[in-house]
Amino acid sequence: MSMDVGVYSRAELRKRGLDGWILRKELAGGSLFSVRNGWYAVPSADTVVVEAVRLGGALSCVSALRKHGLWVPSGYSGVHVRASRHGKQQLARSCQGPGRPVPVSTALDPIPIALGCAFRCMSDEDWIAGCDSVLNTLRLSVPALQAEMGRIPQKMYDLMSKCDPNSQSGTESLARVRLRAAGFSVHVQPDIAGVGRVDLRIGRLLIECDSVTHHTSLENYRNDRRRDRTALVNKWMTMRLTYDDVLYGWDEVMADIRAITDSDRHRIRSA
Template sequence: MCELRHPIVRLRQLLDDGWSQRRVQRALRSGELIHMRIGVYAWPEACDEARTAARHGGAMACVTAARHLGLWVMDDDRAPHVWMRPGRRSHDDACACTEHWDAPGPGEHRRDPSVARVLRQILTCYGGEAFFVALESARRRDLLDGDGMRWLSQHANAAGREALALSRDDADSGLESLLRWRLRSLGLRVQTQVRIVGVGVVDALIGDRLIIEVDGRENHDGPSLRHKDLVRDAGAAMWGYRTLRFDYAMIMHDWDLVEGAILGALASL
């Protein structure tokens, strides 16, 4: 994703900023601006998803907008989601875009959906689990204020309200959020980012003695990192803790094994 907050610009915005029609034409010829459709342009640094949404007739939405904001999303499908406001029309019926027809709320920016609206779109498209992971990511990055939380509470379904009640603003990763969400129905006491004397900060502590470490997409198999993990786990065992480690693939795609390992370890403690 590009780093531009607003990768797409309209002619009216440029004119309001003091551009002349002649300057716009010069910018198009020089490549400073790229034509998307009548009256809509992209900056050269704009990502493909932003350009696709603009050509379609709207702005990035749902998981596409969430990725652009730097949020942790579970969906790997790169087909763009597009925010389409009532009164607009699609300009590309042959594409694979997913359309979201939402009217902007009072005070909401009309160029791009608010973070709260993006999260609600994820809830609608992908359900409570994906919503919870993106929600905690947004809260961690301070992208969702109290007004946004209240708006979500008013516009969320039962799964969304459950996610809002469980959510925190200090989740270290999407995998950590996913772990807490999937363990919520088992009646376990799950603490995250816990500092343990002699061990350090661990990803999660279940009960009093079971440490859970979640290794993300980065490689933890290198000799140096692997050695540090082994030393850390040995230190935890010396203090009476048991450590289970799970990687991205296990949590995302082999959850039954993860849950079974956790319950089995708890039964033996």
């Protein structure tokens, strides 16, 4: 189901029965206004989407993924627009996914199209994290998402082979990708007896990627500490990482993890 952002093409309005004199009446009464030729918006329309359409296309790429409520790390600024056939002359730079250009039919690109465009704007590991967010949010398998995206290049297939729909956050995805690239055997969302599900596990080292949204309420704060105590009693080690740790302090995080693993403190030893 597409998100209603209050900006519509003439074709979309026609399907709603708004055409001819009815459309002119709505425009004259202020219920709609013209954004550009063939595109209209209601007064309460999403302003970022209006800007994208006014620039000559649809809101797409990382901007559309954010609008759909999916995870995109900081550092991707500006309004990312996928140009329409007529809007290419207006835009000095626009986002475009792999393969043949898809006609712009909605003001906000659907998730598969936006993800394809983001493939060319995001770093590899950021794109994998964004793809994880799509898979987890929409409850899709990798093959199902690939089918919705149409024909995709080999590099995209290669990156999607590193995705995991079980990932619960972007920082968890980034940590997993980086740790596996460093040669660690990483388990995703393992269920630990007495503790419950944790984000990642390397041996008996449990890694939790804490977000402000889900770990700062008093209830969550208390529950996290209870889980940590239970884990320690059962001979697990817990390392909690913040958003800033993963995004801006990864070298220090990796050094700490290596300090534990190099001394084999993470090894699960049989009794």
